[in-house]
Amino acid sequence: MTTSPAVRALGDLAHQGAHAPAACDCAPPGVLADRPDGTVVRSGPVVAKAHAPDADAPALTARLALAASPALAGILLPPLAVPPTPDGLGQARTLEGRTVTLWPYGVPVDPADPDAAPWEETAVLLARLHRARPPHPLPPMRGPAKAARAVARMRAARARTPGGAAAGGIAPVLAAWRGLPGWARDEAPAPAHRAGFLCHGDLHLGQLVRHPVPDGPWLLIDVDDAGLGDPAWDLARPAAWYAAGLLAPEVWLRFLDAYRAEDGPAVRPDGDPWPELDVPARALTVQTAALAVAKSLAQDRSPDEVEQLMIDACARIACRSAELGAASTS
Amino acid sequence: MFQCPKCHAQMHTYNRNGVQIEQCSGCRGIFLDYGELESLTRMESQWVQQAPPAPPAPQAYPAAPAPAWGAPHQGGHYGGHHRHKSFGRMLFSS
Numbered sequence: 341m342t343t344s345p346a347v348r349a350l351g352d353l354a355h356q357g358a359h360a361p362a363a364c365d366c367a368p369p370g371v372l373a374d375r376p377d378g379t380v381v382r383s384g385p386v387v388a389k390a391h392a393p394d395a396d397a398p399a400l401t402a403r404l405a406l407a408a409s410p411a412l413a414g415i416l417l418p419p420l421a422v423p424p425t426p427d428g429l430g431q432a433r434t435l436e437g438r439t440v441t442l443w444p445y446g447v448p449v450d451p452a453d454p455d456a457a458p459w460e461e462t463a464v465l466l467a468r469l470h471r472a473r474p475p476h477p478l479p480p481m482r483g484p485a486k487a488a489r490a491v492a493r494m495r496a497a498r499a500r501t502p503g504g505a506a507a508g509g510i511a512p513v514l515a516a517w518r519g520l521p522g523w524a525r526d527e528a529p530a531p532a533h534r535a536g537f538l539c540h541g542d543l544h545l546g547q548l549v550r551h552p553v554p555d556g557p558w559l560l561i562d563v564d565d566a567g568l569g570d571p572a573w574d575l576a577r578p579a580a581w582y583a584a585g586l587l588a589p590e591v592w593l594r595f596l597d598a599y600r601a602e603d604g605p606a607v608r609p610d611g612d613p614w615p616e617l618d619v620p621a622r623a624l625t626v627q628t629a630a631l632a633v634a635k636s637l638a639q640d641r642s643p644d645e646v647e648q649l650m651i652d653a654c655a656r657i658a659c660r661s662a663e664l665g666a667a668s669t670s
Numbered sequence: 671m672f673q674c675p676k677c678h679a680q681m682h683t684y685n686r687n688g689v690q691i692e693q694c695s696g697c698r699g700i701f702l703d704y705g706e707l708e709s710l711t712r713m714e715s716q717w718v719q720q721a722p723p724a725p726p727a728p729q730a731y732p733a734a735p736a737p738a739w740g741a742p743h744q745g746g747h748y749g750g751h752h753r754h755k756s757f758g759r760m761l762f763s764s
Contacts (some may be wrong), residue, residue: 545762583740
């Protein structure tokens with residue numbers, strides 16, 4: 341990977357956060373992620389993150405304050421205090437117009453061993469997050485916005501690569517998307533009785549770390565999409581994987597049962613949880629399939645077997661849109 | 671390649687013992703041409719005459735409610751190196 345100036349600057353910031361100025365033999369900083377919506381660089385015990393360039397600054401400030409709030413201790417990884425800037429003003433740092441934050445390094449879930457993933461711990465953290473009272477005013481969680489963005493990305497990829505090998509996936513994904521209610525497409529607020537809960541907004545297995553290293557408790561990271569909304573959205577990605585036939589029923593039940601045992605409010609305490617999960621899980625299925633089609637088009641390849649299962653699930657969702665009673669508007 | 675008349679997903683063609691079967695990738699509905707159902711019925715009766723008694727059904731998973739649009743969950747659905755690797759990536763991305 342070529343090292344961009346932003347990555348080098350983030351590495352320097354992380355390194356400065358790791359220890360006081362002195363000669364050292366620290367290992368060079370390592371890039372943990374470098375995507376348009378976030379660049380993350382680690383130097384030893386400190387991680388520096390440059391947030392999305394188009395992030396809403398007041399909303400991001402409120403989300404970062406949530407991670408720092410004592411009310412969320414033991415649930416969200418708190419950021420490190422920002423060290424004073426060289427000019428002594430102590431302002432929040434920015435880099436090429438992007439807000440920069442510093443975090444302690446935590447051990448992530450081993451991507452090579454998803455079967456060993458902490459499904460129960462994840463469920464317990466989500467239940468506690470959803471039960472917590474918002475400590476201050478917060479923006480809506482960005483789950484529906486991310487689903488809409490994924491569909492927009494697929495449409496843009498189609499415009500660039502019409503007739504690619506993955507073009508057959510576009511119609512079922514769009515058909516499933518059109519059948520969703522407006523709130524799940526980021527076109528209307530969530531129904532009042534489902535809104536108002538603290539939500540992570542982008543839960544997946546990359547959003548957990550053990551801190552302190554190496555065997556501290558699991559904590560949720562990445563509050564960039566967090567806020568108030570329907571807590572079922574945070575269960576909906578594993579629910580979508582299960583519904584598509586990717587996540588084994590016993591793993592799904594471990595996750596769901598642990599969430600219920602911790603009194604999570606997203607689903608009814610007993611019985612069929614799908615009345616609450618249905619719409620968010622449909623939306624996450626569309627989001628996942630839309631990104632898979634967009635990537636396949638960009639790479640001029642067919643969707644792989646797993647991606648095709650998500651596209652197939654969209655076709656079945658489209659067949660059953662009438663169940664939601666959602667007026668198709670586009 | 672044609673579209674499912676019910677849900678408009680793509681139909682895929684399979685060959686089962688010389689009988690062409692079109693199955694919808696969406697709703698899993700099956701389309702048979704003229705005479706194909708009779709061919710299948712004929713083969714089934716031959717197979718039943720030859721086949722040994724069926725083994726007992728494998729132990730089912732604990733009952734987990736699923737949405738109406740969910741995939742039919744069948745055992746052995748989750749293995750396979752390729753699937754494992756690709757699903758592993760999906761587990762860790764937005």
